Amino acid sequence: MNSLDAGREQVIATYNFAYLDEQTKRMIRRAILKSIAVPGYQVPFASREMPMPYGWGTGGVQVTAAIIGPDDRLKVIDQGADDTTNAISIRKFFERTTGVETTTLTADASIIQTRHRIPETPLTAGQILVFQVPIPEPLRFLEPRETETRTMHALEEYGVMHVKLYEDIARHGHIATTYAYPVKVEGRYVTDPSPTPKFDNPKMHRNPALQLFGAGREMRIYAIPPWTEVVSLDFEDHPFEVQAFERPCALCGADDVFLDEVITDDRGGRMFVCSDTDHCNTRQAEGHAGEQEA
Amino acid sequence: MQDNDPPLMRVVNLTHMYGDRIGCRDVSFDLYPGEVLAVVGESGSGKTTLLNCVSGRQQCSAGTISYRMRDRRLQDLNAMSEAERRFLMRTDWGFVHQNPADGLRMNVSAGANVGERLMAVGQRHYGRIRETADDWLGRVEIGHDRIDDRPGTFSGGMRQRLQIARNLVTGPRLVFMDEPTGGLDVSVQARLLDLLRGLVDDLGLSAIVVTHDLAVARLLSQRMMVMKDGQVIETGLTDRVLDDPQAPYTQLLVSSILQV
Numbered sequence: 001m002n003s004l005d006a007g008r009e010q011v012i013a014t015y016n017f018a019y020l021d022e023q024t025k026r027m028i029r030r031a032i033l034k035s036i037a038v039p040g041y042q043v044p045f046a047s048r049e050m051p052m053p054y055g056w057g058t059g060g061v062q063v064t065a066a067i068i069g070p071d072d073r074l075k076v077i078d079q080g081a082d083d084t085t086n087a088i089s090i091r092k093f094f095e096r097t098t099g100v101e102t103t104t105l106t107a108d109a110s111i112i113q114t115r116h117r118i119p120e121t122p123l124t125a126g127q128i129l130v131f132q133v134p135i136p137e138p139l140r141f142l143e144p145r146e147t148e149t150r151t152m153h154a155l156e157e158y159g160v161m162h163v164k165l166y167e168d169i170a171r172h173g174h175i176a177t178t179y180a181y182p183v184k185v186e187g188r189y190v191t192d193p194s195p196t197p198k199f200d201n202p203k204m205h206r207n208p209a210l211q212l213f214g215a216g217r218e219m220r221i222y223a224i225p226p227w228t229e230v231v232s233l234d235f236e237d238h239p240f241e242v243q244a245f246e247r248p249c250a251l252c253g254a255d256d257v258f259l260d261e262v263i264t265d266d267r268g269g270r271m272f273v274c275s276d277t278d279h280c281n282t283r284q285a286e287g288h289a290g291e292q293e294a
Numbered sequence: 295m296q297d298n299d300p301p302l303m304r305v306v307n308l309t310h311m312y313g314d315r316i317g318c319r320d321v322s323f324d325l326y327p328g329e330v331l332a333v334v335g336e337s338g339s340g341k342t343t344l345l346n347c348v349s350g351r352q353q354c355s356a357g358t359i360s361y362r363m364r365d366r367r368l369q370d371l372n373a374m375s376e377a378e379r380r381f382l383m384r385t386d387w388g389f390v391h392q393n394p395a396d397g398l399r400m401n402v403s404a405g406a407n408v409g410e411r412l413m414a415v416g417q418r419h420y421g422r423i424r425e426t427a428d429d430w431l432g433r434v435e436i437g438h439d440r441i442d443d444r445p446g447t448f449s450g451g452m453r454q455r456l457q458i459a460r461n462l463v464t465g466p467r468l469v470f471m472d473e474p475t476g477g478l479d480v481s482v483q484a485r486l487l488d489l490l491r492g493l494v495d496d497l498g499l500s501a502i503v504v505t506h507d508l509a510v511a512r513l514l515s516q517r518m519m520v521m522k523d524g525q526v527i528e529t530g531l532t533d534r535v536l537d538d539p540q541a542p543y544t545q546l547l548v549s550s551i552l553q554v
Binding site (some may be wrong): 151155157159160162166169170234 | 402409413414421423442
């Protein structure tokens with residue numbers, strides 16, 4: 001029945017390879033193919049109940065389950081880290097249900113499921129990045145009616161997206177949206193890059209890897225195929241800018257990465273470290289050191 | 295109107311049915327550039343149905359509505375694609391709702407409300423959008439210091455003026471108004487009417503104003519239609535209809551105005 005399984009023993013006898021049954025995977029693959037054909041367009045799919053709560057990445061897990069094969073090597077990150085609860089539970093889930101190799105090295109992985117970050121190590125052709133998406137509709141908070149947002153997408157009525165950015169500048173003096181920053185994909189669909197920091201938006205542009213987005217609760221899949229134009233929306237006199245950090249990573253000294261603030265005590269002590277743990281570890285192994293390690 | 299000045303909008307035998315009930319029936323009129331047409335009648339006479347149909351917000355059951363586009367071509371609204379119709383609605387037309395909350399984005403600032411149509415037609419320069427918004431707030435007598443306040447903090451009259459600015463910012467040629475002064479107290483009504491009359495004159499706007507208030511019709515419009523039970527029972531120059539009403543219902547309507 002399962003071509004991927006041919007010649008391979010089931011890891012758990014009672015579950016199909018990668019948990020989902022083959023008909024479900026076919027349905028999801030169809031949605032994925034359509035989403036790749038129409039970059040940035042949200043394709044509805046019959047999202048299944050997964051053995052984890054909504055908000056934990058049920059959409060991303062279903063996309064990964066539909067595309068993973070026995071020869072893949074999986075990496076799972078949560079806010080850039082390989083060692084947080086969400087990342088570990090999803091990695092264990094696929095270890096048990098597929099038996100595929102897992103890794104924490106970005107360069108070694110063929111599939112990377114991510115919650116809200118794009119790895120700092122540049123992705124290469126052939127890799128697939130799977131995003132967990134809570135709210136796929138970028139127009140949702142401006143227009144609550146689904147029928148209306150679909151019409152707006154169909155007719156390319158995106159003026160209201162700029163109303164949000166206008167409002168930001170009017171209130172804060174600059175575009176204060178820092179995550180889920182809207183992008184236009186291949187000059188057509190305005191798309192929510194999931195709640196990744198806008199720091200990662202430029203990495204989506206003409207990325208050689210395939211980027212898939214799964215929203216389980218909202219039942220939508222969308223995609224940014226390799227080498228696709230991804231432009232962050234902005235104003236002529238207030239161009240798009242990424243966050244800048246005042247100091248480098250305290251552990252590895254990197255100054256071109258996205259940093260997390262970590263509170264170290266209850267007397268105001270804090271440090272800034274790489275949000276991408278793999279990138280940080282790799283750099284430390286190469287001998288780079290920040291102020292804490294020096 | 296002169297013969298060589300073709301109508302801006304031509305409505306022929308417009309009918310709208312709600313199931314077996316009549317919304318409006320066999321309404322025909324021409325609207326000329328720069329003309330304000332008032333539609334009056336009691337509640338339930340089909341005024342709002344008529345307005346929704348001619349403004350493309352509601353599909354009519356029968357009849358044709360044609361609009362003269364900027365290239366002077368007369369085009370049938372029902373034959374247009376939805377994309378064209380919606381583009382027309384946010385560039386060449388305006389719609390002023392009775393309740394400003396229906397026509398405004400209540401959760402964004404006044405400036406963003408006025409700027410929305412500009413951004414919808416592709417303006418991408420924050421400074422210029424803000425300048426235009428500021429200019430329009432001034433023209434509808436809203437203080438410049440209120441540009442970053444949300445409409446929720448505005449009074450009813452200010453909201454209505456903001457709604458008007460939001461509609462006029464793209465320089466529409468035709469504005470639909472549904473009871474623009476409804477729900478406002480009389481002194482605020484008077485100011486709003488003054489403002490509207492000035493704007494209509496300055497910009498050479500055409501307008502269709504639905505109202506049950508004959509004073510509004512008298513002040514704003516050149517021509518009026520009186521509706522009852524979904525049909526037009528009398529039409530003519532506003533002063534003529536109000537001073538010398540012909541149909542019995544119009545006579546009743548005119549004589550019902552309270553004299554203070």
